[in-house]
Amino acid sequence: MAQSSTVLRSTIELRDLHESAHNPQTLAPQLEWLREARGRGLLSRLPDELVMAVVTVGQRVQYPPGTLALRWDESPKTGIVLRGTLRAFIALPDGGQVTTRYLRAGDVTGVFAPRQPHLARGVQALESCEMLFIDAARVKELSMTKPLFAWEMIEELTTVLNSTHKAMYVRAYGSLRQRVVTAILDRAEALGGVTAGQSVPGTQHELANAVGSVREVVANVLQALKREGLVDIRRGGLVILEPDRLIDEATAGLGLAT
Incomplete structure (x- = not known):
């Protein structure tokens, strides 16, 4: 029930943000809840108007420590960490896990197309945290219509790929x-x-x-x-x-x- 109320409250806040889109003077205060997430990563490189276009259809969800999110069987979506820390992991057939990267406010995770191959993977909250989820269809729409967003997503995914490559390299040779x-x-x-x-x-x-x-x-x-x-x-x-x-x-x- 607590998670549902968080989502409902967030939907109302994001609707209010959409209604202020045509008034730049009120836009900055409306984005105050994104301050920590805009300190680094994807949202830090986007202007206010484009950030608004990204988040207005998003859904905010809070997670207590230990909670799993973005499980392998969920529909494609993008997750932006608003606060707290998480770990991304791959689950092994024997029940073990391998952490591929750690995430903090501003980091982007998720999948943008149906998962192939069907690896068991996800993220886990290491402390109380909050994430903003954006549907894959919206991410595709923004990428097709907003060149700056598309380029910054390329930059962000390159960072993610480099981090994952490092983790796999250390695991293989360290x-x-x-x-x-x-x-x-x-x-x-x-x-x-x-x-x-x-x-x-x-x-x-x-x-x-x-x-x-x-x-x-x-x-x-x-x-x-x-x-x-x-x-x-x-x-x-x-x-x-x-x-x-x-x-x-x-x-x-x-x-x-x-």
């Missing part, structure tokens, strides 16, 4: 230790940046899911990182102590730019 360190750094980046003292929440089981391993093995890696002074392990997460050394660990021998 050591387990490098995969764990990379997952820590990626999660920290989604939370705002890789800095000394940055807390990275999450259980060892969640981290094992992210790297395609098991909790016991990941626990051994974390203990080694703690002994070497790179991180401090806390209940429900860890704290980054030596960000530069962690970055060196993640990229050593892989030829990845930092």
